[in-house]
Amino acid sequence: MTRDLLVVDRVIKRFGGLKAVGGDDGLSFTVPEGTFLGLIGPNGAGKSTTFNLISGVLKPDEGKVLLDGVDLAKARASEIAALGLGRTFQTPRAFPSLSVLDNVIVGADSAGERVGMAFSGRWRDSEGALRDKAAAVLARVGLSERINDHVGSLSGGELRMLEVARQLVRDPKILLLDEPTAGVDPSLQSKLSNILVDLHAEGRTLIVVEHNLHFLLRIADRVVVLQNGQLLSQGTPAEIKADEKVITAYLGADHAA
Ligand SMILES: Nc1ncnc2c1ncn2[C@@H]1O[C@H](COP(=O)(O)OP(=O)(O)OP(=O)(O)O)[C@@H](O)[C@H]1O
Incomplete structure (x- = not known):
């Protein structure tokens, strides 16, 4: 059961x-x-x-x-x-001065990944892996073409997708x-509905x-x-x-x- x-x-x-x-x-x-x-x-x-x-x-x-x-x-x-546990908010919470990609990297950071890596000396090796992971979740939510843009230029819908990406990078x-x-x-x-169906299918x-x-x-x-x-x-x-x-x-x- x-x-x-x-x-x-x-x-x-x-x-x-x-x-x-x-x-x-x-x-x-x-x-x-x-x-x-x-x-x-x-x-x-x-x-x-x-x-x-x-x-x-x-x-x-x-x-x-x-x-x-x-x-x-x-x-x-x-x-x-x-x-x-990961959550998104009714009003998207992004860092407006950062790029789309950096917003997702910061999302992973709040799980303590970067800090942990910096202390353990694995920072340089892992930075590329973290960027790749962030780029992959952005592709999943359809924001690949926007990764270098500032979040201030995103539409309301794109901001919501960014919120989802910021959570997905933490693999909740x-x-x-x-x-x-x-x-x-x-x-x-x-x-969005296809993404949710896929996430559900992943268990x-x-x-x-x-x-x-x-x-x-x-x-x-x-x-x-x-x-x-x-x-x-x-x-x-x-x-x-x-x-x-x-x-x-x-x-x-x-x-x-
Ligand atoms: N911080 C708060 N202080 C005082 N009352 C609150 C607070 N938050 C919610 N309420 C009250 O609690 C009740 C439930 O509100 P809640 O926001 O959880 O409902 P909801 O189903 O999410 O509504 P909506 O669909 O309008 O967002 C409402 O009567 C609301 O006025």
């Missing part, structure tokens, strides 16, 4: 006394290793808060989030990165993507928050639907599309057919 890589166990998160996530019993769901999970829900449902809880950015007021058995509330950011076991299709034109969206665990549920329902293998901070439904895309609760609360009557 596949083990659960991520366990959200009766989690409650409050802001100013109001529950953003959790409802009465707390939010619980599990993500088996190798799953491509889509996290959806209407505005204010608690998707971003849940996303921040499962990436260790926020700590729950009650309950636990376990990644590979480790309680994220007790782990340092470096420990979480060492568990193989579990990759969390926050609204990856926001501001991305249809041709890049289809490229990586993906968790993707999206407003664009048509995008997710086509490619995810499991979907969690939130409403008012609580679990409204979970299942395969086919089960979610057929779930009356979801249709009523979120999808709209046109999906019932």
